[in-house]
Amino acid sequence: MTSAGNPAVSNTAARPNGGGRRLPLPWLGVVPFLLYVGLFLLLPTAIIAFGSFTTKQGSPTLNNIAGINQDFLVKAFVTSTTISVASALLGAIFGAMLAYAVATGNPRGVFRRIVTSMSGVLAQFGGVTLAFAFIATIGNVGIVTLFLQSHGIDIYANGAPLYQVSGLIVVYTYFQIPLMLLVFLPAVDGIRPQWREATESLGGSTWHYWRYVAGPLLAPAFLGCTLLLFANAFSAYATAAALITQGGIIVPLQISNLFTSETGRSQPGLAKALALAMILIVTIVVVLYTLLQRRTSRWLR
């Protein structure tokens, strides 16, 4: 360890040296960070938690929590969950196949680098820009819409698909697949060729390999990543906000409605309760992901 008790050492004003004293002076070094995070992360979280259980006047109550039980809110949770599960599964399956396709290629090749870079961009490509991309594609006068119409298929026959659940699922899948690639690829990379070769030398076929070796090894990672995708979709706001200007079919939209509406201002606790619910759901999912990742990294370092 560096020499404590060396008063001759010069230092910048921002970080007092511990010197030789027994006071917890080194702790001063992390105080700025703790203060900042405390103020802008922990305090808002506390506000949410606290506000979920208080009335507008400040007295404790469970009304806000109970308020979640209203029909339209419950429906929003169901829809959010549906979209999240569906896009997570689609993203997971196709993303896993893409990861396998990439991992079996040249590890230092240009192609792999392009695919992973593009995935980095596309996973990030959510929100407004993605919404507009899909409007350009299957919106009212989107190019695919027009193309299909000229061939006799009218996808707008039963309302605008883009602004309904099915449309949202497709749009969400657009960033779920690249995300799956990014999170799942390390696990696929961790599959050693020796395991395949060992299976073969012991007399196993491709089916045996996937059934008894690669499958079980990748299962925790796959499940964990799917959970991550779920949390990702559940938390998503910007894309839906850009597509759906009215209505609150998913929970994030409900929260934003409460933000901007009169009813919201008269019931500040409700928005907080919804926020708290979201935080809890995402936290649980991420904790599960963490536990699964631990096993994965033990096997597939």
Next chain:
Amino acid sequence: MMATAGAGVEVRLEDLRRSYAGVTALDGLSLTMAPGELVALLGPSGCGKTTAMRLVAGLEEANSGRVMFGGKDVTGLPANKRDVGMVFQAYSLFPHMTAQQNVAFGLSLHKVGAAEQKKRSGEMLELVGLSKYANRYAHQLSGGQQQRVALARALAIQPTVLLLDEPLSALDAKVRSRLRDEIRRVQLEVGTTTLFVTHDQEEALAIADRVGVMNAGRLEQLDSPVAIYSRPATPFVAEFVGLTNRIPGTVKFGMVEVRGTELPLVQHDTPTGPATALVRPEAVSLASEGDSVPGPLIGTVIAVAFLGATSRVTVDLGDIVVLAQLPTAEASAHPAGTRVRLAIRPDPVLIAREEKAPVEA
């Protein structure tokens, strides 16, 4: 002791060739392994030894040539039909299975019943001395232990041939020599024909029945360890296996004259003229020399390396440096700084292929 149904099969490689992407990995390898023999393939990286092994395993396809197990041509068979046992350099074990499950896995693929699997895998773990670790996972085992489990797993299916791909290279030095002997003991007990690939000459010489030294896709010499070491057939073998002194001299009439000493040649058709002789350190002996006249074989000891029973003495002859290997008791008579006279025992020597300038200390 286990019934060794798959043991003792002759393995023959006939003129195997393999190249890819313009690189020739194997340039006509032919070799016959007697039943139950342990043959080590030794060579630097890129020499083709691993390729040869993978061709025997069926993990790669040869461009031409044949692989025969006990007279049966297996060249066209995929790996999972060849009945070979393999131990890899690293990552041998399946990480999600215990040691016992790993060993039993091959048995389950061979449609062995669960009870029988348990019995046989138990026996195999006993054979490698790891019965107590049956329920441990790979990450709970040391490197040496993992390799022993891998060995048990490979042998559990009673393979026709056992293939070991540098199994000790990833291990600590201490573990290496112990495990090396362990592998040999097990191999002798089970009697499976074994191919052992390594770049470590000490390993190869220590455990193999015969050693095949490979270079650039070709087999330079296939012989017993003693013969490889003391009667190298080519300069490459001489320089790859054991230490060698390179001493300039002149070739004349079937012998080479090195600093006043005449040494017989291994290859009698060596052209006459200046050449570099390859002399083993064990062939060099020392005698004390006071202040006598400097001669071609008189120099100063500049270093003594204590290696246990023997010591290696580095002698500076002025223009070149020569290594001598002698029993430590003798070497202690000539500590660093003393002047000595060298004598070279007249063993047949090889001539280095290219002319290289003698190396200064």
Next chain:
Amino acid sequence: MSRSRRIKLQVFRATIFILLGAFFLVPIGTMFEFSTRGNSVTSPRTMEAWAAIFREPDLMKAIGVSLELAVITSVGMLVLLLPTMVWVRLRLPQVHRIVEFLCLLPLTIPAIALVVGVAPLYHWIEINVTDSILILSFVYLIIVLPYSYRALDAGLSAIDIKTLSEAARSLGAGWGTVMFRVIVPNMSTALLNACLLSVAVVLGEFTFAQLLYFENLQVAISYVGLVSAGTSIAVSVASLIFAFMLLMILSFFGRPREREVRGEEMLPGTESRVLPLRNSFIGVPDK
């Protein structure tokens, strides 16, 4: 690998790449197409929508403001995070877990939820201090924490900071020298990574800006979209290209080290900020 298996594998790979390539490239292609459409179905291609970007004052202002936010956030992130992480490694290793937890905590708090708790704070700041849009960088710093932390952590792990700083100190260097002449030069890649990721996240941020009534780039794009679809799509394509360029820079500057071996170290998630992590962020250290 046998020949037939290799063929099957290549067929699978080609199929996947073609199918998914089509799925991903079509919307991007249509964005190009849409943004260059003429007035009617038969008019020729035009860059009118693109040119219109420069004629929208709000949009230009928003671009400028977002870039400012990106810079401020990056700098703030470095100033806050780097000294803290160095300090923890050198002097307070026992706090390491806490700091790591706090840095990765924003991942479990969706933006749309956090904004509910942040709003009262901003309300107070806007009334009592300033209502400049630049105060968004306060919360932006929080949401880039996970990405920056991972990037900086990878950089710090790759160099033996303890030995380096002790060597420098024994030669007489003060902390400032250690920081700026020893540590920083040795982790330039990680610093660049952290900054580029922060920039990417800030430029793509929408939730906080919209719900706190600020007009940043993404919010401005959405407003333009209400008026002129073509222009909004044109600027979307532009921001996509910009993000791609940023990430290409990242991948070329990122010298592959021992630790950042397989896969990508990590890259921004979507606007919801759930992060692709290689390992659990509580427990198993990075390889």
